[in-house]
Amino acid sequence: MPIKTPAENSRIATLQTIDFKRLMDRDVTEQKKLLELSIKDGFFYLDLQGPTTGKILEDKATVVRVMEWYFALPEGEKMKDDRGSHTHGYKPPGTFTGYKKGSRDCYETLKHSEVLPGAVKARSELFESFIGLSHFVTKNAPRESLRRIVLARPSSIRRASSGRQTFQHDACPSPLPQQGLDDGMGYNKHTDIGSITLLFTEQWGLQLQRPGSSEWEFVAPRDGHAIINIGDSLRFLSGKLFSSCLHRVIPVAADEDRYSIAYFLRPENAAHLEDTEGRRIKAGEWHDQKYAMFGESHEKQAMSNMLTGGMEKVPVTA
């Protein structure tokens, strides 16, 4: 089935690409580019084509097929994996706010951090391989390069980190054709909590707002590439040098469900951060408080900088 694209007059983000292999080879030009992009955009493509990383792309395609099967299960089946947790298990749609004021999200997720959720245990070999590769890709290339370059601020970037894989499905609610696309709920604007997010999606829907801009731009899905974005924790650890770019997901087609896979690399819970308000806070506390905020009303969210990581106030960089 052809992939649905946004309306013709939509803005599409022009994002730069980092080559994974060059980063692994410690190519200084690529490291410099990564640093510049982390400061200016906080969002870029990661080219994963080639013999070293081909397996992650192969695994990803299979994982998407398993997700199509999983998310089509009856709600009661999926709820068996609901742990009421932000780090593992199933999260039903409507737990968070949607992108439109007053709406709830249409996003259901299956999260894995230590133990594979019951429903996908039978595919443990596939999931373990994919998760291991995601950790390798985020930790050994972007994070290591940033750490090496920002040696003037080595403190917490050097800390151990952990990761979590999230399998996501933006469900097309069944009465949507009657409601019209505008009522679709997507995923409300936010910055990511952790250090680095590795995102795979074959479909449109993701939008970003460049630091300092108020325009939403679509991020085009690109074969052979992951989308990387810097999260709040790494921005805080860099002394707010890096950008944790604001993004959201909106429905693009009334009759199309959307799938994405995110690997969230984050600092260990005990790492010290200084947040948007200058508060000293541990990474684990920032994680828990921000996740709680995702569930609050739009009014309450608007009263704090937490969801947007303070990025709405960052002036445009040249």
Ligand SMILES: O=C(O)CCC(=O)C(=O)O
């Ligand atoms: O589904 C997507 O493309 C992005 C999801 C996202 O922003 C998130 O899970 O933090």
Ligand SMILES: [Fe+2]
């Ligand atoms: Fe996100």
